Amino acid sequence: MPKLTLNGKEIEVPAGSTIIEAYKQLDEPIAHYCWHPGLSIAGVCRLCVVEIEGNPRLQIACNTQIQEGMVVNNNSEKVKTAVKWGLDFHLINHPLDCPICDQAGECELQNQYMEFGKYDPEMAEPKVKKRKVVDLGERVVLDTERCILCSRCVRFTNEVSKTNELGIFNRGDRSEVGTFEDKPLNNKYSVNTVDICPVGALTSKDFRFKQRVWYLKNKPSICTGCSTGCNVNVYYNEEGVFRVKPHYNKEVNGYWMCDEGRDIYKHINRxxxxxxxxxxxxxxxxxxxxxxxxxxxxxxxxxxxxxxxxxxxxxxxxxxxxxxxxxxxxxxxxxxxxxxxxxxxxxxxxxxxxxxxxxxxxxxxxxxxxxxxxxxxxxxxxxxxxxxxxxxxxxxxxxxxxxxxxxxxxxxxxxxxxxxxxxxxxxxxxxxxxxxxxxxxxxxxxxxxxxxxxxxxxxxxxxxxxxxxxxxxxxxxxxxxxxxxxxxxxxxxxxxxxxxxxxxxxxxxxxxx
Amino acid sequence: MFKLSDEGVAYVKKELERYETKRSAIIPCLYRVQSENGGWVSPESINYLSELMDLPVAWINEVFHFYTMFNKEPVGKLHVQVCNNITCCMLGARELTEHISKTFEMGIDELSKDGKITLSKVECLGSCDTAPMMQINDSYHENLTPESAVKIIKDMVHGN
The missing domain is CATH 3.40.50.740 (Rossmann fold)
Structure with a gap:
């Protein structure tokens, strides 16, 4: 097992793991959008940059394998500047409509901005307008303007649900995530794309505008929808249960759960x-x-x-x-x-x-x-x-x-x-x-x-x-x-x-x- | 309902075996579809190609939307693509485009009134030494002046 130093702390990790996995193991904060432990590596958001001693350029932590004796940090000025500018690029065409966005409160872009940003945008050009409120079938609503093109949802439909509905169409700043001809995204695991969406681009039809997430508490439970017994988090407040999301369990459900299981809260409520x-x-x-x-x-x-x-x-x-x-x-x-x-x-x-x-x-x-x-x-x-x-x-x-x-x-x-x-x-x-x-x-x-x-x-x-x-x-x-x-x-x-x-x-x- | 000719289907089958992954064959197959579909790729033809190649329709659509060489709308018999990159622009490509657009009374990426010509502005076509230039369907026309360009197009419309 190779040893390395992360932000001054020594850590031993399994051979073949990446730097970001080591950060997660150590529970050190590291900015990232496109990386998800249940999906393949894309390396597109460029936010998880780290400085590796002896390496003149910053590297992305999600796609760099650990080597024996590496000395890595993500808290130097150089990294902070890179993350700040990375964030600035993500925000060029992002509408920043947090007050009316359903993701507000659990949005990784918002969290990132509150942590590293809090400055006026330096972009003088007008924002590119894209399609909003695109109906993607029974459970999902798409807002292409808010999308930061992390491609998590695309990789999810390719790798996990294996239904391949989603893709990134067009290119450059006109790139849009979507389905061919706006076909409905009606696979049995579609709401997982909403969970992994780091921003408010994909939202759940069932949950959106029902409750602000900061009025909800959550506790782990077990899905009673079928005999698989997926581990879930139940989101509730004094008015009842509002939604159910998957909770990681390697042996049972991994990171995912099915759409049917998300409906179990309906027979729980008064x-x-x-x-x-x-x-x-x-x-x-x-x-x-x-x-x-x-x-x-x-x-x-x-x-x-x-x-x-x-x-x-x-x-x-x-x-x-x-x-x-x-x-x-x-x-x-x-x-x-x-x-x-x-x-x-x-x-x-x-x-x-x-x-x-x-x-x-x-x-x-x-x-x-x-x-x-x-x-x-x-x-x-x-x-x-x-x-x-x-x-x-x-x-x-x-x-x-x-x-x-x-x-x-x-x-x-x-x-x-x-x-x-x-x-x-x-x-x-x-x-x-x-x-x-x-x-x-x-x-x-x-x-x-x-x-x-x-x-x-x-x-x-x-x-x-x-x-x-x-x-x-x-x-x-x-x-x-x-x-x-x-x-x-x-x-x-x-x-x-x-x-x-x-x-x-x-x-x-x-x-x- | 769009369908490739028998030769077209054979071509697609051959391309599919040519590369390590089927996905790599999307560009040549889309080209084939475009040429057999009268110069543009329709949504139905993408659906058809997806079935023929046994690839998800979203993957083909991604490639189709990424490249500007695939036309999203029907084009005229003559697709006039004027290079508007830096060298051509320095030698008058913008004025040239405008002149063509006025002469044939059509806007950019629009069909002319008789439905025979489509005019587009494109990025570098790699012929900077003979700027300004344009590509009509598959042929290059170089060292243009507004007059010569209009003459070439008119000749081609009349079938020369």
Missing amino acids: KSRMLRGRYKQNGVWCTTQALEVAKKAGQKLSSFKGEEIAVLVTGQYTNEELNSLVDYSVNKLGSKSVFHWKNNENNWQDFDGHLIRGDKNPNTKGLQGVLQKYAVGGEWKELENQLSKFKAVVVAGPENQSVYFDIKEKIESLKSLECVVWFTAGENSNFEKLSDNSYLIPQKTSVEKNGHFTNHQGLTQKVEEVTTILPEALNLEETVSLMLGNSLDLSIRDKQEMGVLKTNYFSQERGSL
């Missing part, structure tokens, strides 16, 4: 949630607190014999929750009839070769493990065939109902039973069809609880509580405990109720995008 617990008695739905419904459901269930009760589980809960539910079923209710509800049997095994899997549950492996542990488990078909045998059913329903296309059919077929206890995070109008003695208990979503998910490769990953959207919602462990007749320390009640997601009406008035 708008699609079941806000209060409900139960049906004498043909009337009564609304009350979740914990009251859980207690009532527990009492009702205890009036059945073990063999009269079936449990239907989805892989959308944490290992701890599933364990407590199956334990409750086997040891407390005395029912060994636990069935696994899969989102879609036909494409269950699908895999697109990169990240997206047909199994749309974050914890299928974990569920299988729990079922194995208690030596129970069966398929939905088995339950359907012997449905008349049962009088009551407990359903741990999906948190993400949008991937369970058969939820309506399931409700239809289960409503004939005497008693249905349904745990759900999301609201669904079909619940109204359930008959008497039905109990609906609002559950927490993945961002509101602590636990572990086991992904398709058997890797167990921790999820931590990010925020509280519904203080009233329970997790499965709490629900089971309440159903057993225990009382619960509900200190969560003290948590402040979330505000309702505000609509930014001005964003509607700006036009179609």
Whole structure:
């Protein structure tokens, strides 16, 4: 392993790495736009220049390999001047419309300018005008004027998504990034280009103008969109969750995540949630607190014999929750009839070769493990065939109902039973069809609880509580405990109720995008 | 719908095997498309070429937009390209361009009224020793005066 000195600090790096990687390893600041650890090296922004002792000219750190005993710095006057002028060239045709730009606050160009710039531009010529608000399909909007031609997005479509839609057309100061004839950028990973765009050239249609980024906090979590279990950062504030971005994990998702996974926040927010617990008695739905419904459901269930009760589980809960539910079923209710509800049997095994899997549950492996542990488990078909045998059913329903296309059919077929206890995070109008003695208990979503998910490769990953959207919602462990007749320390009640997601009406008035 | 002739397709196939990467063959193939498409490259023909070469359409479009030798709009039968680089300009290329534009009543990069001629200003064509000069389609015309240039164009329009 070669040793070198960076800014006066000695460091040992793996052979073959570049200077910029050494800077990253040392966590020293180094300016860069075009370099991205997940992409090939382009060397076009010329901002990561460093001074190497014994070398008369400055070199770019991203494309210079480390050699034994190198002495490198990026804090000399010479480097600072070079970075300043590099920045000045980037700003020649950049509109500097930060106040109305959605990237402001997380823009690398803006950060760079605040750190190294803060001077009046010395360019006397008028700026080149380019196309703005170009609609690039379902998820991405392009502003070619703000683009600094770092080519990250182009390399992403060439190397990662391998769809090759983007290119840099024209040349010189007329160069523009874009797709051929403005064809939509509808690949399944398109929003990653928005994430890696260092400026506001590519913005997400879903997120733009919804919230200023400095009003958002973020915490790591796990994507519940499929069994890959991508590591994500959840961006939220007191109004709810606004977006989900990938978080680096070499073993699971690298630097990327799919577009579908970015939509998971939609079923987490209040708008699609079941806000209060409900139960049906004498043909009337009564609304009350979740914990009251859980207690009532527990009492009702205890009036059945073990063999009269079936449990239907989805892989959308944490290992701890599933364990407590199956334990409750086997040891407390005395029912060994636990069935696994899969989102879609036909494409269950699908895999697109990169990240997206047909199994749309974050914890299928974990569920299988729990079922194995208690030596129970069966398929939905088995339950359907012997449905008349049962009088009551407990359903741990999906948190993400949008991937369970058969939820309506399931409700239809289960409503004939005497008693249905349904745990759900999301609201669904079909619940109204359930008959008497039905109990609906609002559950927490993945961002509101602590636990572990086991992904398709058997890797167990921790999820931590990010925020509280519904203080009233329970997790499965709490629900089971309440159903057993225990009382619960509900200190969560003290948590402040979330505000309702505000609509930014001005964003509607700006036009179609 | 644009299609290359059989010889054109054979040419493209040959070029594709000539270089280490298929991408290198884009320029000669685009030239072929331009000459078979009446002097310009249309978006449909880029799509067609992308299918024929089995390359992403964006890659071909990048090359197409980078080089000015590929015409983005339809051009007349005569594409008059007057060199406007430093040597030619010192010897009157700007005045020459203006004279041609006035005589045939057409602007820069526009078709003449009869649709036969397109006039463009271009960068150095590497013929500084015989400045000012112009290129009409594939031939060079050198040591021009406004009068001789107009005469050459008129002769060519009338088919000489």
